[in-house]
Amino acid sequence: MAHLGEKSLDLTAVQIFRELQQKNSAAMCNVNPMRFGQVLLKAGVVRRHTEYGNVYQVVRR
Known part of the structure; x- marks a missing residue:
C-alpha cells in the first residue's frame, strides 16, 4: 500500500497476483x-x- 509521498504504481489485481506468484508460488x-x-x-x-x-x-x- 502506498503511503503519503511515496511513488506508487497502478497495477491490476491480476498483475499483482502474478508478481507475488512468481516470488512465492x-x-x-x-x-x-x-x-x-x-x-x-x-x-x-x-x-x-x-x-x-x-x-x-x-x-x-
Missing part, C-alpha cells in the same frame, strides 16, 4: 486473482476504476 496456491482483489480491498489498498478496469496503488518493496 506456495503462498499463492489457494488463491485466485478474483479472490485476491477482494483481499486487497479488505486490507485497505486503494482501488481506482479506469477505462482498463480496477487498478490498485501499490509500492514495490
Whole structure:
C-alpha cells in the first residue's frame, strides 16, 4: 500500500497476483486473482476504476 509521498504504481489485481506468484508460488496456491482483489480491498489498498478496469496503488518493496 502506498503511503503519503511515496511513488506508487497502478497495477491490476491480476498483475499483482502474478508478481507475488512468481516470488512465492506456495503462498499463492489457494488463491485466485478474483479472490485476491477482494483481499486487497479488505486490507485497505486503494482501488481506482479506469477505462482498463480496477487498478490498485501499490509500492514495490
